[in-house]
Amino acid sequence: MEIKVIDGGVCAPKGFKANGVYCGIKKPSIDNQNPAAPHKNDLGMIVSDSECCCAAVYTTNKVKGAPIIVTKNNLEKTGSKARAVIVNSKNANTCNADGVEKAEKMCELAAKELNIKPEEVIVASTGVIGQILPIEPIEKGIAPLVAGLSYTGNEEAAAAIMTTDTVKKEYAVEFSAGGSVCRIGGMAKGSGMIHPNMATTLNFITTDVKISAQMLQSALNDIVKITYNCLSIDGDTSTNDMVCVMANSAAENKEITCEGEDFENFKAALYEVMMNLTKMLAKDGEGATKMIECECRGCPDTNTAITVAKSVVGSTLFKCAVFGEDANWGRILCAIGYAPAEFDINKVDVDIKSEFGEIAVCRNGAGVDFSEEKAAEVLKSDEIYVIINLNAGENSAKAWGCDLTYDYVKINGDYRT
Amino acid sequence: MEIKVIDGGVCAPKGFKANGVYCGIKKPSIDNQNPAAPHKNDLGMIVSDSECCCAAVYTTNKVKGAPIIVTKNNLEKTGSKARAVIVNSKNANTCNADGVEKAEKMCELAAKELNIKPEEVIVASTGVIGQILPIEPIEKGIAPLVAGLSYTGNEEAAAAIMTTDTVKKEYAVEFSAGGSVCRIGGMAKGSGMIHPNMATTLNFITTDVKISAQMLQSALNDIVKITYNCLSIDGDTSTNDMVCVMANSAAENKEITCEGEDFENFKAALYEVMMNLTKMLAKDGEGATKMIECECRGCPDTNTAITVAKSVVGSTLFKCAVFGEDANWGRILCAIGYAPAEFDINKVDVDIKSEFGEIAVCRNGAGVDFSEEKAAEVLKSDEIYVIINLNAGENSAKAWGCDLTYDYVKINGDYRT
Numbered sequence: 001m002e003i004k005v006i007d008g009g010v011c012a013p014k015g016f017k018a019n020g021v022y023c024g025i026k027k028p029s030i031d032n033q034n035p036a037a038p039h040k041n042d043l044g045m046i047v048s049d050s051e052c053c054c055a056a057v058y059t060t061n062k063v064k065g066a067p068i069i070v071t072k073n074n075l076e077k078t079g080s081k082a083r084a085v086i087v088n089s090k091n092a093n094t095c096n097a098d099g100v101e102k103a104e105k106m107c108e109l110a111a112k113e114l115n116i117k118p119e120e121v122i123v124a125s126t127g128v129i130g131q132i133l134p135i136e137p138i139e140k141g142i143a144p145l146v147a148g149l150s151y152t153g154n155e156e157a158a159a160a161i162m163t164t165d166t167v168k169k170e171y172a173v174e175f176s177a178g179g180s181v182c183r184i185g186g187m188a189k190g191s192g193m194i195h196p197n198m199a200t201t202l203n204f205i206t207t208d209v210k211i212s213a214q215m216l217q218s219a220l221n222d223i224v225k226i227t228y229n230c231l232s233i234d235g236d237t238s239t240n241d242m243v244c245v246m247a248n249s250a251a252e253n254k255e256i257t258c259e260g261e262d263f264e265n266f267k268a269a270l271y272e273v274m275m276n277l278t279k280m281l282a283k284d285g286e287g288a289t290k291m292i293e294c295e296c297r298g299c300p301d302t303n304t305a306i307t308v309a310k311s312v313v314g315s316t317l318f319k320c321a322v323f324g325e326d327a328n329w330g331r332i333l334c335a336i337g338y339a340p341a342e343f344d345i346n347k348v349d350v351d352i353k354s355e356f357g358e359i360a361v362c363r364n365g366a367g368v369d370f371s372e373e374k375a376a377e378v379l380k381s382d383e384i385y386v387i388i389n390l391n392a393g394e395n396s397a398k399a400w401g402c403d404l405t406y407d408y409v410k411i412n413g414d415y416r417t
Numbered sequence: 418m419e420i421k422v423i424d425g426g427v428c429a430p431k432g433f434k435a436n437g438v439y440c441g442i443k444k445p446s447i448d449n450q451n452p453a454a455p456h457k458n459d460l461g462m463i464v465s466d467s468e469c470c471c472a473a474v475y476t477t478n479k480v481k482g483a484p485i486i487v488t489k490n491n492l493e494k495t496g497s498k499a500r501a502v503i504v505n506s507k508n509a510n511t512c513n514a515d516g517v518e519k520a521e522k523m524c525e526l527a528a529k530e531l532n533i534k535p536e537e538v539i540v541a542s543t544g545v546i547g548q549i550l551p552i553e554p555i556e557k558g559i560a561p562l563v564a565g566l567s568y569t570g571n572e573e574a575a576a577a578i579m580t581t582d583t584v585k586k587e588y589a590v591e592f593s594a595g596g597s598v599c600r601i602g603g604m605a606k607g608s609g610m611i612h613p614n615m616a617t618t619l620n621f622i623t624t625d626v627k628i629s630a631q632m633l634q635s636a637l638n639d640i641v642k643i644t645y646n647c648l649s650i651d652g653d654t655s656t657n658d659m660v661c662v663m664a665n666s667a668a669e670n671k672e673i674t675c676e677g678e679d680f681e682n683f684k685a686a687l688y689e690v691m692m693n694l695t696k697m698l699a700k701d702g703e704g705a706t707k708m709i710e711c712e713c714r715g716c717p718d719t720n721t722a723i724t725v726a727k728s729v730v731g732s733t734l735f736k737c738a739v740f741g742e743d744a745n746w747g748r749i750l751c752a753i754g755y756a757p758a759e760f761d762i763n764k765v766d767v768d769i770k771s772e773f774g775e776i777a778v779c780r781n782g783a784g785v786d787f788s789e790e791k792a793a794e795v796l797k798s799d800e801i802y803v804i805i806n807l808n809a810g811e812n813s814a815k816a817w818g819c820d821l822t823y824d825y826v827k828i829n830g831d832y833r834t
Contacts, residue, residue: 324830330546413741
């Protein structure tokens with residue numbers, strides 16, 4: 001099956017409008033220094049022309065943002081149906097006594113203006129934890145937000161969820177399923193678990209595929225496991241993380257209700273969207289200068305592959321070495337060694353590659369001679385690929401991360417104030 | 418029972434000699450820039466006048482340094498008896514094809530010069546992984562090393578295990594057990610799992626207590642769990658970590674062979690030594706400017722307390738916030754929330770304190786108003802204490818770490834070359 005990359009982000013699928021505005025939650029004094037900067041937007045919306053079937057996964061942190069609680073409740077009430085997303089940045093609406101009330105209020109405001117039910121609204125917030133969310137800017141902003149909704153509003157919406165993100169993150173693809181051309185689009189914010197204070201990593205996915213709620217949730221669970229959950233920026237798990245998919249059936253394909261070729265095609269397309277958003281998140285990790293992709297091959301099962309690959313991209317020490325362009329393979333081997341998985345370390349091979357070449361650094365668990373000159377060349381790239389082979393099976397998986405830099409420390413050393 | 422802090426490090430207990438020399442494993446060009454610098458030493462030794470009963474714990478990393486393998490074998494051969502420790506810095510002798518052979522050679526060299534058996538020697542190495550250990554410097558250095566052994570050589574030995582450590586780490590106490598005055602002394606290197614490439618965190622403990630091997634191992638296991646294993650610098654688990662205790666019976670106390678008051682006294686004294694070495698390691702974390710101690714109280718059991726306290730000191734984001742002197746309690750709550758333990762997040766209280774004062778930042782899982790001015794004052798200290806209360810029981814535990822700074826990134830960004 002061919003999967004074609006297309007423009008349009010969350011508006012690429014048929015029947016989805018979006019918009020983003022500046023309503024005044026972000027400080028004008030800071031965010032208007034460059035009034036043209038797209039991330040001055042702080043209130044965003046996605047709306048489907050018709051009812052959507054939804055699936056979502058949420059943070060596993062015991063501290064859950066109020067919007068997560070309200071969204072979960074809403075999807076339970078409606079049996080996983082929704083029409084719209086409302087989302088603000090700059091304030092996570094988490095750890096506040098009135099958090100749930102405010103999140104419900106956001107749903108009510110959106111619902112009233114869109115003439116739908118409050119429980120048909122998915123609500124999300126991203127920003128500082130533990131500061132009361134000012135509702136007035138949202139009350140004022142909701143009318144212009146809805147008035148400006150359009151089938152090409154995806155960029156305004158993507159800008160409205162940015163916090164310290166330096167670039168908007170959107171991706172969309174076109175593919176075939178059930179006799180129709182279908183589309184999946186997505187937008188994301190936050191570079192992994194980069195800011196518990198800019199607390200949220202949000203991923204909104206839209207699709208015009210016709211699919212049952214059960215199969216949609218099943219696909220999302222499978223793909224989250226090998227994309228978004230394989231992303232490590234700093235190991236912190238934030239309070240407001242959410243990935244949700246809305247499917248509005250506008251592609252008029254034969255409904256996907258069970259496993260089979262159509263479902264596999266849908267999952268393959270969903271993987272492309274979520275994997276590419278994951279890579280964008282890794283690349284835009286706070287202060288990051290290099291994206292790291294680690295693939296672990298030759299594993300007895302996928303879980304082993306995921307565990308080992310994540311251990312490497314999560315190693316603070318290896319992240320520093322990548323920043324320093326130091327071919328410090330001992331740190332890779334060390335991180336492989338403490339991964340909680342069963343395998344023979346004496347069979348492990350490691351290679352490092354980039355657009356500038358490839359070097360073998362470890363065979364059978366021991367170092368091999370390599371040219372430091374060549375290694376330095378390989379590590380100059382801003383995309384570093386580590387390939388591990390456990391030589392113990394046929395399964396593989398990838399994980400993504402970024403280097404650890406002075407700027408990460410700077411950004412996080414004094415974020416809140 | 419009174420526990421008195423005394424001088425002398427590993428030579429504080431009766432009957433232990435030590436020494437350290439520069440034999441040429443470290444680069445003279447670098448290490449002799451300041452020839453007076455104590456850490457130019459790269460070969461160290463501890464010797465007991467009589468046979469010791471030993472206990473040890475080792476890294477759980479699958480990649481194990483060759484010295485770990487050889488030490489384990491030796492202690493198995495002798496039934497946990499030993500007479501001496503030989504240790505080098507600058508090279509971890511790990512991931513090398515000839516690692517075990519070289520580590521055994523170190524034991525032989527030491528044994529020959531000391532006129533003991535090779536299997537009575539505990540061997541350890543700390544330094545870069547995957548570089549062949551040059552044995553010639555050790556062959557040449559062994560005679561002067563042994564010739565210089567003395568009952569006051571503890572500082573030279575402590576210097577010989579330093580890598581990027583900025584200070585020597587020694588601690589010793591005196592206490593009573595079994596009708597005698599007894600002593601425990603220790604030295605340590607490496608700030609937690611700071612360098613997989615300067616790979617080792619080594620802790621050597623000596624004591625003149627008379628105690629059975631079984632009770633010694635039991636005491637070490639208990640105390641390691643609440644001291645050294647509660648230390649987090651960067652989350653990496655190194656390949657060569659080892660803590661060993663040698664007990665030579667020179668205090669002539671009634672032998673400790675079972676649980677009871679003497680055993681408890683011994684454990685309390687061992688805790689003092691290992692806890693204070695742990696704090697020194699935290700304080701000297703790479704690039705660290707502040708030590709962080711997190712105490713988790715009010716827990717249903719000790720494991721919960723340990724898990725939660727470690728999660729907080731291990732949070733990269735909180736570590737950055739401490740560096741930035743930002744009272745970012747949301748990050749503490751976030752780290753509590755993702756700790757793998759069972760408790761009600763809505764009962765959690767958090768306070769931050771230092772020599773400059775104390776502030777309550779969170780009650781019942783939600784933020785409370787506090788003076789930012791006061792908070793800034795509290796955070797100016799170089800020792801920051803976080804007190805968490807789960808309000809769910811009577812157990813507590815502490816964990817230690819340090820802030821994450823520009824210098825950490827600098828040190829680890831280009832360590833190897």
